[in-house]
Amino acid sequence: MKARTRAIHGGYSDDPVTGATAVPIYQTSAYAYGTAEELADVFAGRAPGDVYTRISNPTTQALEKRLAGLEEGLKGPVTGCIAFSSGMAAITAIMMGLLRSGDEILSANGIFGGTISLFSNTLGRFGVTTTYGNADKADSFEKGINERTKVIFLESIGNPRMNVPDIEGIAEAARAHKIPLVVDNTLTPPPILQAGLLGADLVVFSTSKYVNGHGTAIGGALVDTGNYDWGSGLFPDLRQAALRLGAFAFLGLQRKVIHRDLGGCPAPMNSFLMLQGLETLGPRMELHSDNALRLASALSAHPGVSWVNYPGLASSPYHDRVQRWFGGSAGGVFTFSLGTRQRAMAFVNALLLAKNMTNIGDAKTLVLHPATTIYQEYTEEERNAVGVHDDMLRVSVGIEDADDILDDFIQAIAAATAAGAALKEAK
Numbered sequence: 001m002k003a004r005t006r007a008i009h010g011g012y013s014d015d016p017v018t019g020a021t022a023v024p025i026y027q028t029s030a031y032a033y034g035t036a037e038e039l040a041d042v043f044a045g046r047a048p049g050d051v052y053t054r055i056s057n058p059t060t061q062a063l064e065k066r067l068a069g070l071e072e073g074l075k076g077p078v079t080g081c082i083a084f085s086s087g088m089a090a091i092t093a094i095m096m097g098l099l100r101s102g103d104e105i106l107s108a109n110g111i112f113g114g115t116i117s118l119f120s121n122t123l124g125r126f127g128v129t130t131t132y133g134n135a136d137k138a139d140s141f142e143k144g145i146n147e148r149t150k151v152i153f154l155e156s157i158g159n160p161r162m163n164v165p166d167i168e169g170i171a172e173a174a175r176a177h178k179i180p181l182v183v184d185n186t187l188t189p190p191p192i193l194q195a196g197l198l199g200a201d202l203v204v205f206s207t208s209k210y211v212n213g214h215g216t217a218i219g220g221a222l223v224d225t226g227n228y229d230w231g232s233g234l235f236p237d238l239r240q241a242a243l244r245l246g247a248f249a250f251l252g253l254q255r256k257v258i259h260r261d262l263g264g265c266p267a268p269m270n271s272f273l274m275l276q277g278l279e280t281l282g283p284r285m286e287l288h289s290d291n292a293l294r295l296a297s298a299l300s301a302h303p304g305v306s307w308v309n310y311p312g313l314a315s316s317p318y319h320d321r322v323q324r325w326f327g328g329s330a331g332g333v334f335t336f337s338l339g340t341r342q343r344a345m346a347f348v349n350a351l352l353l354a355k356n357m358t359n360i361g362d363a364k365t366l367v368l369h370p371a372t373t374i375y376q377e378y379t380e381e382e383r384n385a386v387g388v389h390d391d392m393l394r395v396s397v398g399i400e401d402a403d404d405i406l407d408d409f410i411q412a413i414a415a416a417t418a419a420g421a422a423l424k425e426a427k
């Protein structure tokens with residue numbers, strides 16, 4: 001089956017008792033068993049079953065199966081995906097499952113601010129260091145690898161740098177050094193990109209964004225694509241685990257130790273909301289991408305706009321990668337500038353339809369001034385280093401009628417430009 005069909009039918013078929021076609025919400029913390037021996041068997045892994053929702057839950061399991069199917073993760077006795085309470089919880093669990101004090105992450109720069117903070121601040125406190133590099137060209141990025149590097153981390157499209165890293169080239173370099181490549185595929189989920197096909201070993205999502213699609217719940221997930229051979233890799237405990245679990249060594253360690261210990265499990269209700277979002281993910285990604293391309297093209301041609309950064313534009317240096325790897329769709333997020341920070345703020349204030357808020361991937365169009373919001377803790381120098389300039393606006397284009405979004409932007413640009421002119425006159 002193709003991705004759009006797997007997103008609707010994967011991982012669950014009608015409830016055998018009631019015939020319900022929607023996945024039931026198992027709103028329970030734990031699970032009762034008839035005999036002491038049965039529960040002991042489940043605890044010991046001798047029999048399948050759930051014991052406690054921090055570790056597993058049938059609603060969440062249906063989501064995990066569907067996401068594993070979408071990314072074509074490992075198939076077998078264990079599901080190839082683990083769902084989390086947030087994207088950050090998923091990235092944390094991956095890093096805690098792979099790294100020890102003294103190890104290093106090689107990461108693309110210009111990535112999600114929360115991930116940079118996790119790497120540099122939180123993991124930094126435990127002796128993990130992170131080197132950031134420009135991932136546009138594999139050969140220069142690869143120079144950041146040293147004998148301590150144990151993970152390479154990329155975003156399929158950098159949020160907010162809006163670059164498309166050389167995923168394929170970096171995957172090759174990672175393979176040569178036996179370093180697992182983790183790709184955050186939040187901005188281009190299937191059917192746009194199956195990151196495993198470009199060589200990603202682990203794929204991570206913030207399902208809060210496009211998977212949910214409606215801004216109704218926070219969640220995350222990781223998928224093991226099966227590309228990395230844990231049995232002969234860099235990690236002694238995973239080599240050991242592979243003797244018992246084979247390809248499922250990493251997932252087994254997560255489920256039985258790391259994820260269980262960290263406790264970042266999703267609420268069953270939220271897993272249901274993610275399942276519902278997944279059913280329309282394919283057509284929504286098309287609408288988001290089409291609307292974003294239409295809006296970004298119109299803004300590029302507008303005399304009041306200084307620049308537009310959207311990998312889907314024909315003028316983008318990443319256009320070729322979007323065609324080759326993303327089937328021509330670049331998702332709904334782009335950045336642009338009206339020349340000054342004052343005009344950026346005035347633009348946001350003049351919007352009538354688009355919402356001024358953080359978050360991306362909502363059905364509604366969202367606009368944000370990153371420098372004064374998500375990146376306000378950063379110094380100006382740090383902001384420039386991650387590509388967040390003072391005049392930059394970030395847009396997450398929704399699936400409203402493109403004409404209405406465009407009208408709103410055009411009138412807000414006019415208002416911002418007039419406000420700027422009035423300010424100059426007053427001076």
Ligand SMILES: *Cc1c(COP(=O)(O)O)cnc(C)c1O
Pocket residue numbers: 086087088089112114115155159184186187205206207208209218219220360
């Ligand atoms: C939002 C986001 C995250 C973090 O996910 P949460 O669900 O907010 O914890 C990670 N990576 C990217 C690219 C994101 O956009």
